[in-house]
Amino acid sequence: MERAEFEAYLTPLLTAAYGYALRLSGDPDQAMDLVQEASVRAYQGRNSFETGTNFKAWFFKILTNVFLRSQRRRVGEEPTISLDAPDADGRARDYADYRPDPSARAIDRLDAEAVQAAIGRLPEEFRTVAMLYFLNEFRYEEIAETLDIPVGTVRSRLHRGRKLLQDELSAIAVARGLVETGVVDG
Amino acid sequence: MAKRLSCEEAFRRLDDYLDRELLPDEMAEVREHLQTCAHCAHGFAYESGTIKAIRAKIQRIEAPCDLLERVQAALDDVCREREPN
Numbered sequence: 558m559e560r561a562e563f564e565a566y567l568t569p570l571l572t573a574a575y576g577y578a579l580r581l582s583g584d585p586d587q588a589m590d591l592v593q594e595a596s597v598r599a600y601q602g603r604n605s606f607e608t609g610t611n612f613k614a615w616f617f618k619i620l621t622n623v624f625l626r627s628q629r630r631r632v633g634e635e636p637t638i639s640l641d642a643p644d645a646d647g648r649a650r651d652y653a654d655y656r657p658d659p660s661a662r663a664i665d666r667l668d669a670e671a672v673q674a675a676i677g678r679l680p681e682e683f684r685t686v687a688m689l690y691f692l693n694e695f696r697y698e699e700i701a702e703t704l705d706i707p708v709g710t711v712r713s714r715l716h717r718g719r720k721l722l723q724d725e726l727s728a729i730a731v732a733r734g735l736v737e738t739g740v741v742d743g
Numbered sequence: 744m745a746k747r748l749s750c751e752e753a754f755r756r757l758d759d760y761l762d763r764e765l766l767p768d769e770m771a772e773v774r775e776h777l778q779t780c781a782h783c784a785h786g787f788a789y790e791s792g793t794i795k796a797i798r799a800k801i802q803r804i805e806a807p808c809d810l811l812e813r814v815q816a817a818l819d820d821v822c823r824e825r826e827p828n
Contacts, residue, residue, distance in 0.1 A: 560818065571811060576804040589807065593817040600818055652754040657789040664796040672800045690762075691794075691801045697764050716758045723793055 558603045566612045567596060573693050574620055580688045581624050583677050591627065595620035614702040617693070621685055621704060628681065663730035664723075671733075675725035683718030690715055691722075748776045753783050761791055 571592065578588035578595075599606075599619050606615050676684060689695040689703060700715070701708045730736050748756075753776040759765045760773045777784045807813075 560822065564815075564818075567814075568811060571814060572804075572806040575806045575810055576802070579804060580801060585807070589810070589813065592810070593814055596814045597817050597821055600821055652751040655754065655786060657786055664793065664800065667800065669800070669803060672797075676801070688801070691798050692804075694798075697762065712759070712764075715762075719758075719794070719797075722797060726797065 558606070558608075560600070563600055563603050567599065567616065570613055570616055571596075574616065576692050577617065577688055578620060578624065580673070580676055580692055581621075581684060582627075583673050587627070591620060591623050595623045598623065611699065611702060614695075614699050617689065617695075617703045618705065624685075625681070663735035664726045666735050667726060667730060667733075671729045672726065675722055675729060678725055679718060679721055683714055683721060686711060686714040687718035687722055690719070746772050748772050750776075750780060750783050753777070753780070754786070757787060757790060760787070761794060 574592050574595065575588055578591040579585060582588050582591060595616065599616050602619070606612065676688070679687060685704060686700055689700045695703065697708050697711045697715070700706075700711045704711070706714075727736075753760075753773050756765060756769065756773050760770065763770070765773065777787055
């Protein structure tokens, strides 16, 4: 594949790629570095891409791996959300126990920093799936292809990650006084 | 004719319905249930609204104006390394 053709595939994805890298890393400079490195790696490996297949999933796989490698080089913070928390299967809780969460209404009053903080607290495997879903609106199959995991794993991680993120954002909204606790949405 | 779902059956399909990942006939079954059950319709609308709110927050990102330029510069370096003078 010539460079011009490669760039024709890549350029339309760059903004989305930057956004994904930013949400994963939480740092604009690191996000830029991640996108640059992923672009270089993708270009160097461009002959492994099969024309006609999903370039977006292929490139985001490279970007995700670049990010994960950068994380393994880091020492320090671990997400503080426990994977063993109750409601581990997200929506698998009982229908009888379900109540719409009124604090979820305050999510739209949160600022970008609060959102980034909530994302940063997600365990890595939930964060990547959730970001591909929320940010890039990938379908289950695309997420599975990007992360090299079964579709069933995508479903369970997405549903769990979505619920974790929702709960985190709601907790931040409550902590900031954006919603009263104990308010029941009729 | 679509199978009539109970509230519990519809609830179990909530996430896949919101993600549009059900088969067409399954989507129709859930849709029919929501048309007849105000309680479930309220819950589904609530969850859908929350997803949209999160998406709106997360998608609000401005890429640096030199993003393309910097990526192209990185690719230029790769090409230069492969073509020494």
